[in-house]
Amino acid sequence: MTVAITAAAGAAACTNTAAAPDETGGWKTSWAVPMQQPSTGFEPNWSLDGFADQTVRQVVRVRGGGTSARITLSNRYGKDGLRIAAATIGRTADGAGVQQNSLRPLHFGGNDSVTIAPGADITSDPAELRLAPADHATVTLYLAEKSGPATFHAQGYASTYRAAGNHARDTEDTAFTDATHSWYFLSDVEMTGGTGAAGSIVAFGDSITDGFGSDNDADNRYPDVLAERLAAAGTPRTVLNAGIGGNMILSDSRWFGESALHRFDRDVLAIGGVRTVVVLGGLNDIGFSEIDLPTYKPNPDVTVQQLIDGHRELIAHAHRAGLTVIGATLLPMKGAEYYNDKSAAKIRALNDWIRDGGEYDAVVDFHGAVADPADSERLNPAFDSGDHKHPNAAGYRAMAAAVDLRTL
The missing domain is CATH 3.40.50.1110 (SGNH hydrolase)
Structure with missing residues (x-):
């Protein structure tokens, strides 16, 4: 099932559904990156071409740990609706691999997929996942339909991987044959249940x-x-x-x-x-x-x-x-x-x-x-x-x- 998220009427920027941590039972931003409009960048990236029937796997290092995680995805600079057909999160293994038994599906308002309107952001439902401070987490997005140019962060200095087809639930890395050093759509990872x-x-x-x-x-x-x-x-x-x-x-x-x-x-x-x-x-x-x-x-x-x-x-x-x-x-x-x-x-x-x-x-x-x-x-x-x-x-x-x- 898919849920559609739209930007607030007349909004100059995006609508972020995440509330401040103190208002939501202890949610704290453990990783975040500023979003940019698609551009060529300093080295090759995939932002201008976007994605279609492809899976994007991104590795981030959380700075605060906890027992549950949620992510924020951004279509801030998109010109069309962005459909995320599936999303997962897990603890990072080597490269594009995910540690066995740590992969968790991410939902949006209880739904497996979500469509994010141009200019909007969306925060996922919580997923139970234990991460220690300074652990690496892997976020995987499957984009079944053409995304158009991708809202992204150009200089990630971290490997992001791409595979043809739907590999959101793969723990192995064999399908992920392409890589860049930018982050796509992913703007925040929040944790709760930590003691930092x-x-x-x-x-x-x-x-x-x-x-x-x-x-x-x-x-x-x-x-x-x-x-x-x-x-x-x-x-x-x-x-x-x-x-x-x-x-x-x-x-x-x-x-x-x-x-x-x-x-x-x-x-x-x-x-x-x-x-x-x-x-x-x-x-x-x-x-x-x-x-x-x-x-x-x-x-x-x-x-x-x-x-x-x-x-x-x-x-x-x-x-x-x-x-x-x-x-x-x-x-x-x-x-x-x-x-x-x-x-x-x-x-x-x-x-x-x-x-x-x-x-x-x-x-x-x-x-x-x-x-x-x-x-x-x-x-x-x-x-x-x-x-x-x-x-x-x-x-x-x-x-x-x-x-x-x-x-x-």
Whole structure:
């Protein structure tokens, strides 16, 4: 049986049926990712083609455990109804495999399938599944009909698998012969029945938060390492990654998502149980204006004052919601394609305000953590992924180590 979910009349964005955790018996977001409109992306993905009579299997690492799980699926940027013919969740085995006896069917209002209207989200019914903090879960979707271009998250740095036909209930991985490193339709995994500390942390930013330069399937982005530090210190907290590669503070982009100002409420404040947000952003606003490439447009020549005003608006939104908001300094990028004297001066000025302006509740100096000791405007070669602006895994560890856990 299929149930249809429609967007609220006149809604500018999606309708999310999930309630805040405190209102629903302890549901907590254990994994989440910002959704983007379909695009080519930085490496091949399936978002523009979508899916038809295919099964998509996605692996995520939950940061809070529990005894029951539910997922949220998004058709935020779809132009037609999205029919999910079947969905399952289970504990991850190797690759696209699922651990024996852990596979659970997911239902939607008691139904096996669901049709999600354009612009809408839908949250599944609970499924009994025991996951420990930092476990990997596998979510499988069967799309029997043509989906059209897929709402997705481009830079997942985790393998997503595809099979022809319906393999939603397979535990083995033999049918899943194709893979990309993006997530499709899946925006949230929530857990209940856990005993973790209340109050999650959202890392909000661009590709450096998203994890460009980290290792696929290794979970070594800076938010991942920060979560591991907190657990090792005996103060476990769920750390959610709300980074989008190429994202800007002030400008919307067809390629790189709605601006930080336009998505902050949805990707941070709408997540129940969030207590703290770490804001890292502005490098693309500064750098894109120095390069004339189609993918970087719109790329207005923004002033430092405009960026400061944008940061102030984010701080105000966070404070109105009762959140602690931590500002992060921009990383050095000398040698990158959009580095020059003009962009360097803007980075220095914005970082000076973040450090000394006194408007963030606390500051983490990511710039200082990864700068070359011999040239503070260049990434330390030991931390450079190769493009002179994104850290490698060691650089992300240095960023996470720079966070004073007491400020969280």
